[in-house]
Amino acid sequence: MFQERKTAMTAKRLKQPNSRHCFVCGVENPVGLQLKIYQIEEGVIETTYTAPEHFQGYPGVLHGGIIATLLDEISGRAHMGDPSQPRFMYTGKLEVIYRRNVPIGQPLRIVGKKLENRGRAAQGWAGIYDEKGNLLAEGTTLLFDIPPHLLPLKDLEELGWKVYPD
Template sequence: MTWSPQPNSRMCFVCGLQNPAGLKVRFYEDGKTVVRAEVVIPAVFQGYPGVAHGGVVAALLDEAAGRALMIGAPERFMVTAQLSVRYHHPVPTGQTLLLIACPLRVGSRLARARAELRRLDGTLCAEAEAILVNVPPEI
């Protein structure tokens, strides 16, 4: 399978390459139904020693869900209207993790996507479903 890089932004907390406080995550798509990224959450984003803060985990899942809707359409920008996160296992800091997302339903105004964060051994740490809407014109 061939993975193509998706474009990054400048200052986004998750994918902004110039954000000094950001995670600088690079997403790749299969061109059809899946977006993925490898991410290492630095210890500065911990909630407990060695465990990523849940808000940072939610941010990663949120970004991945939005990125899933850009597969094959890099100009399609959406914002999250609702995010439902389920945490299964503590998310370790300082370890490579796999972030995967796919679209569930894509409409002209609304879309739904699913995202998950796994350890490299396959353990599901957290998952989310998001409802997204087109970016308002004023943004």
């Protein structure tokens, strides 16, 4: 089921930009997750990830902090929108529900969705699924726009924020 869904969505997928050094998406971060994130429809994004052994908490189980990191990033990315005029947000609140152990060494599908949009604030949701489609963990976020003077959009390429080829 996981592989079928991935193939069916390929035609609609629009790759989101990555940065050079972000822990989650940084292409040059040797200790980061280096996720490639795709918009699959307006306000819905997804990525896949297979966690390595060095991110485990208990043997065979992904550490809860890494799970929260994945949910935080992907729920916020659902609000990013147009890559040429991205909406950068920071998390004011993250609520995580750990439903089942998230395994290391097995492919995971992580989906993010826009929820509410309230001016400079928004809510997002993300879920982590196993290959069989079981929801393993989910999180909701309260997000706030980063003030433009703190992250001028004209400097994004200098910062390494762009769509990198696969």
